[in-house]
Structure formats: C-alpha cells, structure tokens
Amino acid sequence: MDKCKIDRAKAKVNADAYPNHSKNMENLCIDVDGRKDKDTLLYKESVDKKNPKKNLHTIGCSLHQNELPFRALFKHLDGTTKSPTTFSGPLGKLCANDYHNLPQIAFSAVGNPLECEFEDKDSLSSDQRLIYEYTVGISRGKVDPRFVSWKIGPLNQARWLMLAIRLMCLWTRGTYPHNLSTKLHSLINFIVNVYAICWFDIKKHNKFHHQQMYIYNMIQRIQKQPTEIKKITLKNIQFNAFALLPENILFSMVKSDELEVREEGIKRILTIRRGEPAKKRLKKIPMINFKALHWTNLIDLSVNGVCEPPLTQDFSDSELESSLLTGEKLDLPDFPDVERAVKLVTEASQCVYSFEARHRHILGKVLCQQLRPAFSSKGSYLEHFDSLY
Template identity: 35%
Template sequence: MVGLVTVGVDDDLVMNRCKVQRAKATLRQELSAEKFDNIMALFFDGRKDTTMFMKAGADLIQRQSFRKEEHISLIKEPGAKYIGHLSLTNSKAPNISNGIFPFINQSLCAVGCDGTKTNTGPKGGVIRLLEVRLKKPLQWLICQLHFVELPLRALFVFIDGKTLGPHQFSGEIGSKLGDCVNLPIVKFERVTTKLPNLTNDMQIKDLSTDQKYLYEICEAISTGIFSKSLSERRCGNLCHSRWLTLANSVLRLYVGTRTPSKNLKTLVHFILKSYAPSWFSIKIFNKCCDGSKNLFEFIKSTRFLDEKYKVVVEASIQRNGFFGHPENILLNMISDSRLHVREMAYKRITDSRRRTETARVIGVRKFTIPSIQFNATDYYDIIDWKRIEVTEPPLFKTFSDEQLLLLVKDGRKAGTFESD
C-alpha cells in the first residue's frame, strides 16, 4: 500500500515497519530493565530461528550473514508477565540456565517449560542446574500438552518406522500424509470419541487453526458427518516438532482411504480415544493443580490398546509423566474437591516435614519419576507411596502447617498457574 504525506501533517501519525520494530525493541528493553524481586514461578519457552547479522569479510567489508539462534521468552507467574528474552547461539542446558539465572532469586519456587531432555535432564537439565545454583528444590511444572504428544510420537514411530528428517516420514503411512488433503472423502468406519464440550467462547478463541481442525475432524469421524468445507481445508504442515498436525494428517488420510490398514486404524483409534480427548481436556483444565489428574485420565484412556502397543505408550508415559512425581501429586491432592483426599495430602506433607527436620539432608533432592502404577483407580494411587521418599511440594515451603490446614478445610485451589 502506498500513500502520500502532505505538508503540515504530523509525522508522528505516520506508521511504517521500522517505527513498529523500534517501538517493540523499546518496550522489550523497558520490560527487561524492570526489577522483578518476587518471582514465584518462571516459565520459559524457546524455538530456533534463522537470525541475520553483519559479518566482516577478509576485505573488512560488512556483509549480511545468517546463523541459527535459540530464542527464549521468559514469563513470570502468576500474572503471565513478560520479563525478558534470551538469544543464544548455543542451546545447551548450561547456557540456557546461565541466561535465566540473572532474572531469578531465592523467591523462585517453580519452573515451567517443555519436557525436552535439555530442560528436564535429572543431572544436567536446565531446571536441575537452576536448583543446584539456588541450593533449593523447585516445583517442576512441565508442559502437559507436550507430554500428550510424546506417546503419540512413540506409537507412530513403532508402527510406521523412524523419520527421515524434520519433515519426512519413512513408513507406509507417513509417506502418504503429504498428499492426504487431496484425497476425496470415502465411506469410512465411524470411531466414537468423547471430546470435552468447548462451550466457553474464550476456550474456542484460544484454539489455534490446527487445534480447531483436530476438534472438527474428530467429531466428523465420530458422527460420520463430514462437511465439504472441512474436506477442503488444509490439515497443517508436517513437522516433527508439531505432532498435532501429524494427528490431523493421519485422520485425513483415514477418511480418504477405502480399505485402511490395521496400523492406520490403530493410530486413528489412539488419536480419537486418547490423544484428542486429553489434548482438549488439558486446554480446559490447564492449571498445574490439574496435572496429575490429567495424567491419570490419559493413562485410563490408553487401556483399550493391544498389549504390544500398550507397552510402547506406557514406556513413553513413564519417561515423561512428570506430574506423576509425589510433589506434583500432592499439589493436586491439596486442591481436590474431596475432603478425605485433602486430609491425606496434609498428613503426607507434614510427615515429610517432620522427617526432613530430623534427617541430615545433603544437597538438593534429585527429581525422578517413580514407577507409575498403570492400573490405579485414582490419580493419587498412580505411585506406590510406601516405596518412595516423599518430599513436600516446593510451592508449599513458605506455608506453615496452620496455613496448609486452612487450605484443607476451605478446599481452595493451590497452585493455579497454567501449565499447558
């Protein structure tokens, strides 16, 4: 778009791309310079991008060059307030933790992030390194949506084979996903699903285009009614870091295949019975005090799988079920709607405090996920409490026994940070 600026018009009213970029840079600097003394919880998320910079050649002339950088945003909770940004050429855990450390102090109680090994490694992950430097345990609030994607990835790789790069798949199913949107809709076998009702306008608006597609295609396969507009929509670009679009493509391939293979049917059933219901349930119940319940419901939803597939999914859950740690389960229990569950949590927390007072504790406890009991009948029984050392949730370290007892009696929510 081209416009003319006449003489006498205030130039401040004229907007261009450079002015917007300068305004953004100024705002980032102001927010980064602001002092945050009492950060209770810090959430960080990053992605790799190609960044342009000027580089001097042998003739000393500055020329444009490009490099991959890790860009990490830091968010303070509660309140979801942006506090800073990191640009790192090396995305290893020590570099990330060193970049984050100047933003935090001893008031920090919890850290939230994706469940990558870089972030959650028990010895050298970002959170562990922050704990060691602060000389205190932190509440591990790992992204619940990222957790749900990992069993899908494990099952897909087991069924269809390994990937061939960031956007390519090697197996019979994966090799067909790129063109699945061009397939005409055929008569397909319905697969029932139980998606949560998204009745709240904010819940619907919060969904991305790919998430809305997943919701609608799941409903279409469940009801057998597939609209023309849905059949013509794109299901998202395939990428190994975005398994939601792979789920969309698998479902689109299914409704365009006259005689789907047993492997394709297995993936479709898993997506409709486990993956999608859990995904949208987490979008609604997205607080960290919901995490262990969400984990339990996901485990329950996988019980229909054949044993060989169940083993694959359970191995992924065991590796990545961070809300199966006693500190996170207790965070859920103290907020439970049932009084006897809250009282059980109170007793376990206070007993842990008494043991800590009498025992000689050396160093910061190591965060490890206990063996998960996959046949448990409630979320607080997904671990064997008698076989593990129970430590109190770091978010409750500043609570006295009396304050905890008030939470138990009132049934108020504890730990209401979003962790989806």
C-alpha cells in the same frame, strides 16, 4: 507503524514491571517438555548443588506429555523419522502429500462422538479446529463438508498435531494401500479415542495442578486399547510423566478442589516435616500403578526420598494445620502447564544479554500482554494502535 514509538513503549513497560516484581527467588519452577531431557535434568542438578536453598520444582508440559505416547506408537508402527519434516515409513511418506482437495469416501466410523464435544469452538485456531472437526467427523462416519477441504499445515516433528490431522485425512480419503489399513486403523483409533480427547481436556483447563488428572484419564482411555498398543504407550508414560513426581502430586493434592484430597495432601506434608529428613531427594518417577482408581493413587507416596513440594515450604506448620481445620485453600501460585514459558525465555535470550536483562524483558512482555486489549482481527489492532500506549 513507528518502530521507535514501539521501542519506547516496550522500554517503559520493562521499567515499570521490574520494580513491582517480587525479588523472592527461593522457589523456582523449571519447565521441561515432558520427555527425558538430559540437558534440562543436568541443569537442574547443577543448580541444586550450587545453591541448596534454591529449590527447583520440575514440571512438564501437558501437551508434550499427551503427544509422546502417540509419537512412540507411530514410531513403532511406521518406523523412525528421517529429518525434522519427513518420515521413513510408508504412512509417514503418504502423509507428506496433500489430500484435502479429494472427496471423502465411505469410511468406518471410529470412536464415540459424545466424548469429542468441545463448547468454546471460537477459541480454537485453524489447526485445532481441524483436528476437532476430523475427530467428531470420524466418530460419526462423515466429516463436516465446511471443513473437510481446509488446507492442512505441513509436517513438522515439533507439531505432531499436524501428523494426526494428516493421518485422519488419509483415513477419510482412502488414499492408502490395503496392506497399511490395519496399522492406519490402529493409529486412527488411538488418535480419536485417546490423543484428541486428551488434547481438548488440556485445552479446557491448562493448569499444572490438573496434569495428574489428565494423565489418569489418559491411562483409563489407553486401557481400552489393544494389548500391543497398551504396552507401548504405558511404557512411554512411565518414563516421561514428570507430573507424577511425588512433590508434584503433593502440590496438586493441596491445590485440589476436593476437600478430602486437600486434607490428605496437607497431612502427608506435615508427616514429612515431622519425620526424619530424606537423605536424597527423589528425582526419578516411581513405578506407576496403572490400575489405580484415583489420580492420587497413581504412585506410592510412602516410598523413601519423598520430599515436600518447594512451593509449600514457606507455609508454617500452624498455617497448614489451620487450613486443615477450616478447609480453606492455601494461597499457592496458579501457573499453566504448557510450554509458553519456554518460548518466552528463548525469545528473551535472543533479544538481550545477561540474566537481569532477560528477566526484565520477560516481565515486561508479560505485563504488556496483560495491558493490551484483545482484538478480533489484525485490522482492528491497526485501527486502535495509537490508543494502545
């Protein structure tokens, strides 16, 4: 491939994308990885102080939110990590070995196979397909022979999906001491009945306004776990569920497909506008009601400091009241809740310097992805490369 041709095409896309982009930067979103990231929250606070008019909407990554309770449980049962790729506990050390070439044994089935069904299997990557097949197989008592010998990727603390697959491989091969069977069974039970099912729920609908529903469904599944596991994982959710900040719940209520939920969200926003402004914006996750019967009741929206979502502030009272009367949805942005944006920003910071240059690079990359057709293989991409630009 001619690198100069690629560079010219990228420059052209960047030049075309920037002028067409809206320059209204009043309302921005900051995406965090779903844990108490002090650096991110300090950055958010500094931006709020320097420019009070620029509202930052704090959202979390659903995939990280899903893996944090699993991570907390594994740390409790097996111990802490030693390095980015190794663990200090006995189960973590066993998972570092490759057992995929060994035959399956007769193992105890865990979970309900009907809860693990996922229709669009062709859209899954190799790792995703592996955790799907292992989850379904463990719930049925036997993993599909076509996938059981697939090679599993190496351990990495940035990818807890690999650890879950390796733990399930360990369970189906029986290559663990008898004294670890209770701990391993607890982890497998959590992976199959909570972690994996929630992961595929997120895969089906990866929009931010669905994230509160994911957390609610996760809590309902955790409630069926043993008492010790419930205590560990629910505590982790309390401190890391950024999606349950009041402004995020209000935004999701207004974006909801349920008319009653939308109406309730708009009424609360109008009440906030007509009441006395909050002296300080609530930045801490309120106490979660783990016994709630609907995701809108996970927190108390009447506590002090609840503010209007930044992304609804551009709508007038008359527009909100009109939406309330007609039942029509407000024209709000529809953005993903996974951390792809963080990866793109990191790539841009490594390629170019200054805010404007990074912004151009990101816009050009997004536009390029939209213009580029999808191919089933790399070979097809090479065949049609000359016609792409």
